[in-house]
Amino acid sequence: MGDVIHTLPALSDATKAIPGISFDWVVEDSFQDIPRLHPSVDRVLPVSIRRWRNNLWASRAEIRASIKAIQQQHYDLVIDAQGLIKSAVLSRFAKGKRYGLAKSSCREPLAALAYQQAIEVKKGQHAITRVRQLFAKSLAYAEPTDPPDYGLGKERLPSSKKLIKPYLVFLHGTTWASKHWPIEYWQGLIKLAEKQGFTIYLPWGNEHEKQRAEDMAATSSAVQVLTRSSIKELASVLIHANGVVGVDSGLAHLTAACGIPAVTIYGSTSAALTGSMGARNISLQADFSCSPCLKKACEYKHPAEVVPACYQTLPAELVWQKLQDLML
Incomplete structure (x- = not known):
């Protein structure tokens, strides 16, 4: 859940820098309520990796359906905000140029092999700061210096x-x-x-x-x-x-x-x-x-x-x- 919440400010940054931008978000199904709270999220594409990996054979029809949903349209950019092998694999199914953390910046360095554009983001920073920098470099706007805006309102x-x-x-x-x-x-x-x-x-x-x-x-x-x-x-x-x-x-x-x-x-x-x-x-x-x-x-x-x-x-x-x- 923390990784999902840490990504919300990056969406707010991008929305301020690029008016009219919208996002589709691939997320673990148990956390799908969180992206739906952000006004710039258009579609939420739930996946169930935690459940699938316990029984890949029994889950094959559901896996195919999720991949089909991810492949439904072509994207201007595909950004892997997690930098994990599981998220990198999912990013390869999406249609569009893939951006993600460079090998030296990833939590799981092998994930960087999935990206067409690898982004260097300094380690040792707060996770929210790292994701905000990743989005800024991927979408070519100035790195934010203001406090994080999660986009949630009462x-x-x-x-x-x-x-x-x-x-x-x-x-x-x-x-x-x-x-x-x-x-x-x-x-x-x-x-x-x-x-x-x-x-x-x-x-x-x-x-x-x-x-x-x-x-x-x-x-x-x-x-x-x-x-x-x-x-x-x-x-x-x-x-x-x-x-x-x-x-x-x-x-x-x-x-x-x-x-x-x-x-x-x-x-x-x-x-x-x-x-x-x-x-x-x-x-x-x-x-x-x-x-x-x-x-x-x-x-x-x-x-x-x-x-x-x-x-x-x-x-x-x-x-x-x-x-x-x-x-x-």
Whole structure:
């Protein structure tokens, strides 16, 4: 999801530089709601690579249908914004001159073999900056220097009348164990928010996350667990919230795109390279000797207040103060 959201500002840049430009977007089907939120996207072409690779033979008819949709028209330009082998393979099916990251710039260097025009983009920059530079060089306009514009607006995402305002959203779910902020810190944050009269909503994406949300909700009547929601439904909840706190996840990047006050917490991963980036967003990096370690599980062996140990430098009181500063 993060890669998809990181591409949105590049579309906004191109729209400003080339009035009337439009895009068709090939995207994993589970994330297809995101491109549909951008006004410059004409067609969304969903693919199901994650599912296909588990059973290519059974998926062959669906694969052929997706390739046919990609080949339906000729494009002025085909840009691979991901620089991965899977995205490069899909780009070869599209009709039009193919642009993508050069071998020295790709996350997966073999992907560069698929492009007719390879673009050099310096590594060590934030992912959003890299994609914006890729589009600027591919479409021949000046590299942008202004803050990223994701192209999302409240008018495209109506609010739900069922939600009790004012409200906050706490994004507690993520993939790696090392990216999870300790549940006792979440509980402390809930108490601080409750004292200020906020309702707190907790989304979830699987049964493990649902159980964690229910455990958190059991500590306070101010907390409500949301029903399982689509990405578009969650975007509507996020964009009308008074504030959001999250860990490193796709939903944290979606929150940044919505432009609302938000704090994202980073421990094992790097806020400098893939941190959430938005007008009213702050990424808090743990101030710890081994952070960011880029490891899926914490390997710190010394005594610590919490696990993962790096988060003891990001307690609930600090996170709450940062969120309050943004909400002023």
